[in-house]
Amino acid sequence: MAREGLRIRAMSKSYESWGGYPRRVQKAVRLDWKDARLPVLDNGETFLPYGSGRSYGDQCLNTGGVLLDMRGLKRFVKFDTETGILVAEAGVTLAEILDITVPKGWLLPVIPGTRLITLGGAIANDVHGKNHHAKHAWGGSFGHHVRKIWLRRSDGEDMVCSPDKKPEWFAATVAGMGLTGVIVQAEIQLMPITSGSVAVRTIKQRNLEHFFDLCAEFDESHDYTVAWFDDTCMDDKVGRGIFMAGRLMNGDERGALPLRAPGGVKFAVPFSPPVAVINPLTIGGFNSAYRLLPRREHSVVPLGKFFNPLDGIGNWRGLYGPNGFVQFQCVLPKDEAASVIPALLKDAREDGHRSFLNVLKMFGERPSAGMLSFPRPGITLTLDFPFMGERTVRLLHKLEDRVIAADGALYPAKDACMRAKSFKHAYPLWQEFADFVDPAMSSDLWRRVSGLNGSSE
Amino acid sequence: MAKHKVMHGERILVIGAASAIAQEVIRTWAKQGARLFLVARDEARLKSVADDARVRGAAAVESAVLDVTEMKAQVPVLDEAWKVWDGLDGVLIAHGWLPDQGDVQDDARKVRDVIDVNATSVCEVLARISPRFEVQGRGWVAAISSVAGVRGRSSIYVYGAAKALVSHYLAGMRHRFAASTGGAVRVIDIRPGPIDTPMTAGMKMPLLADVSAVAPSIVRACARANGVVYVPGVWWAIMNILAHVPEKIWLRMKI
Numbered sequence: 001m002a003r004e005g006l007r008i009r010a011m012s013k014s015y016e017s018w019g020g021y022p023r024r025v026q027k028a029v030r031l032d033w034k035d036a037r038l039p040v041l042d043n044g045e046t047f048l049p050y051g052s053g054r055s056y057g058d059q060c061l062n063t064g065g066v067l068l069d070m071r072g073l074k075r076f077v078k079f080d081t082e083t084g085i086l087v088a089e090a091g092v093t094l095a096e097i098l099d100i101t102v103p104k105g106w107l108l109p110v111i112p113g114t115r116l117i118t119l120g121g122a123i124a125n126d127v128h129g130k131n132h133h134a135k136h137a138w139g140g141s142f143g144h145h146v147r148k149i150w151l152r153r154s155d156g157e158d159m160v161c162s163p164d165k166k167p168e169w170f171a172a173t174v175a176g177m178g179l180t181g182v183i184v185q186a187e188i189q190l191m192p193i194t195s196g197s198v199a200v201r202t203i204k205q206r207n208l209e210h211f212f213d214l215c216a217e218f219d220e221s222h223d224y225t226v227a228w229f230d231d232t233c234m235d236d237k238v239g240r241g242i243f244m245a246g247r248l249m250n251g252d253e254r255g256a257l258p259l260r261a262p263g264g265v266k267f268a269v270p271f272s273p274p275v276a277v278i279n280p281l282t283i284g285g286f287n288s289a290y291r292l293l294p295r296r297e298h299s300v301v302p303l304g305k306f307f308n309p310l311d312g313i314g315n316w317r318g319l320y321g322p323n324g325f326v327q328f329q330c331v332l333p334k335d336e337a338a339s340v341i342p343a344l345l346k347d348a349r350e351d352g353h354r355s356f357l358n359v360l361k362m363f364g365e366r367p368s369a370g371m372l373s374f375p376r377p378g379i380t381l382t383l384d385f386p387f388m389g390e391r392t393v394r395l396l397h398k399l400e401d402r403v404i405a406a407d408g409a410l411y412p413a414k415d416a417c418m419r420a421k422s423f424k425h426a427y428p429l430w431q432e433f434a435d436f437v438d439p440a441m442s443s444d445l446w447r448r449v450s451g452l453n454g455s456s457e
Numbered sequence: 458m459a460k461h462k463v464m465h466g467e468r469i470l471v472i473g474a475a476s477a478i479a480q481e482v483i484r485t486w487a488k489q490g491a492r493l494f495l496v497a498r499d500e501a502r503l504k505s506v507a508d509d510a511r512v513r514g515a516a517a518v519e520s521a522v523l524d525v526t527e528m529k530a531q532v533p534v535l536d537e538a539w540k541v542w543d544g545l546d547g548v549l550i551a552h553g554w555l556p557d558q559g560d561v562q563d564d565a566r567k568v569r570d571v572i573d574v575n576a577t578s579v580c581e582v583l584a585r586i587s588p589r590f591e592v593q594g595r596g597w598v599a600a601i602s603s604v605a606g607v608r609g610r611s612s613i614y615v616y617g618a619a620k621a622l623v624s625h626y627l628a629g630m631r632h633r634f635a636a637s638t639g640g641a642v643r644v645i646d647i648r649p650g651p652i653d654t655p656m657t658a659g660m661k662m663p664l665l666a667d668v669s670a671v672a673p674s675i676v677r678a679c680a681r682a683n684g685v686v687y688v689p690g691v692w693w694a695i696m697n698i699l700a701h702v703p704e705k706i707w708l709r710m711k712i
Contacts, residue, residue: 030655030658032477032655033502033505034505035501035502072477072655075505075506075508075509076508076509076512076513077505077508077509077512078508078512079512088512100512100513100514
């Protein structure tokens with residue numbers, strides 16, 4: 001009987017990026033089996049694998065081309081509970097992985113802010129978590145714990161690459177934004193754990209200087225560190241907020257929680273309000289209220305809640321309203337951070353842009369596994385702005401210029417506006433990477449920052 | 458969704474294990490620790506589904522390649538499925554083929570093929586497993602029919618006719634088991650509305666439901682229903698209305 005071919009679907013399902021900016025109609029085809037043929041496109045049309053669509057900007061869009069919806073490729077292949085080695089198809093989400101592995105005493109060494117992303121997406125962005133700086137084997141970013149990648153090219157070539165076999169393909173594919181070929185499946189190494197909880201120290205952070213001190217203080221004892229700070233404070237109080245340090249508890253510690261599947265999303269923001277609930281007028285209020293809330297110094301937090309608090313609130317981006325929002329995430333060398341971060345916040349403030357979610361993390365010295373990996377030594381800062389049109393884009397360019405001038409970089413996974421020269425400056429291996437890009441693949445972001453595959457929009 | 462716990466180690470045979478709906482249901486059963494006997498045509502895809510079920514927690518997974526339209530080939534596979542765990546608690550028949558109506562409606566050979574895949578092969582399997590369940594005196598048998606089988610309409614009647622046949626057959630079996638087993642053997646007619654799967658890809662259909670959204674209803678139906686179950690549930694109301702539209706009006710509807 002007829003085997004289902006790949007059919008282009010008209011857009012009944014909308015394919016968006018997480019921030020809702022830019023919003024462009026996409027065409028998509030599904031890949032449901034790992035032995036299925038890749039789409040054969042004509043007229044120089046390109047395709048791009050699409051996972052959970054958690055990239056904020058245009059990295060997961062391919063306007064004028066086709067998206068390859070990978071979410072049907074969600075099968076596990078093998079999980080060795082003795083060694084913690086897992087093989088799964090690229091469309092499996094980190095949440096699904098954790099639900100299966102945590103009860104058996106295994107945790108992903110690197111967990112980003114959301115576990116609702118796919119395995120392929122985690123590799124394609126070389127995602128990082130709160131433990132990049134950890135000096136033992138389990139720190140670094142996602143690519144450090146990938147053992148093998150099964151890659152399929154548009155010309156039909158299938159390959160398996162690893163740090164030892166075809167290492168140049170491996171280095172191109174890790175953080176390769178999905179452009180080197182379709183990641184069909186991957187083999188990863190998990191980390192053994194004995195409890196389902198994290199011991200957390202929560203400390204009021206006085207300012208940016210204090211952040212550096214706290215990082216140094218907790219660097220050895222606590223693998224997971226992150227700071228959230230208040231953007232209402234300026235001058236010597238800039239960076240005032242909350243510092244969190246987390247340590248996985250041993251199973252025999254008092255108060256440790258049992259190993260349990262972290263579970264999925266609990267309740268959803270049921271609608272996208274027509275007016276942004278989070279806007280410049282309300283942000284100041286949220287920030288101050290958060291800062292003044294009493295905080296316990298020591299607490300025990302279940303894994304799911306510690307790593308991904310926002311996953312518990314489905315579709316939280318709806319709170320930003322219909323115009324969506326943009327994230328600005330950069331990394332700055334440590335000696336530049338103290339001066340550049342206050343300047344970035346001042347720029348935003350003066351331009352009427354307030355940021356609701358300001359996060360600071362420390363990156364360690366470990367060299368990244370991918371040619372275009374974002375993590376590099378320094379401090380990473382994330383700002384969040386409700387999108388207010390052209391003036392937001394202008395602000396982001398201004399911030400971008402400051403970061404590049406300080407020898408920093410922006411994170412493509414969050415980006416919607418970065419200009420080609422900034423990308424090329426921050427990712428000097430981009431040209432070498434371009435040789436590995438599959439001729440039939442492209443993305444809105446890649447066209448914008450590389451200037452290849454025709455002009456950007 | 459309330460948890461309907463499958464008895465740990467419940468032994469379930471799935472025919473058409475590579476279908477989109479079956480895969481999703483299998484995942485839930487695997488998580489509940491069921492023992493699964495999976496049957497499909499394509500060996501490689503069957504292995505993918507079986508491996509996935511094992512990792513997700515199935516207590517045991519066996520599989521067999523079978524083209525269910527080959528009548529003689531059914532026998533050894535069904536025998537094996539019954540032998541491996543000394544009986545079965547449930548059977549789900551999930552294979553099917555939705556053709557393009559315009560392509561088949563005037564072609565006798567193609568019509569026969571549609572009916573072979575969607576009805577004849579299903580009933581053959583049902584005929585072979587009925588006596589085993591009757592002797593066993595308990596368990597459940599489920600097959601996936603379709604809302605398309607409820608009333609003949611121009612856009613889909615060849616497929617719909619085959620599905621209507623299956624629904625009728627299941628109803629008869631249900632009636633039989635009510636008497637011979639006191640209702641201890643349940644017969645479930647799963648009647649999906651349009652679901653977003655590779656089978657419906659490229660077809661213009663309204664109200665496409667997500668397969669992961671209907672899977673819990675199907676798992677629940679297999680766990681406790683004895684009758685017709687529409688998934689999503691709203692199709693019960695829609696089809697009841699459509700079934701009762703007077704013929705004169707129906708004939709004028711473009712549907």
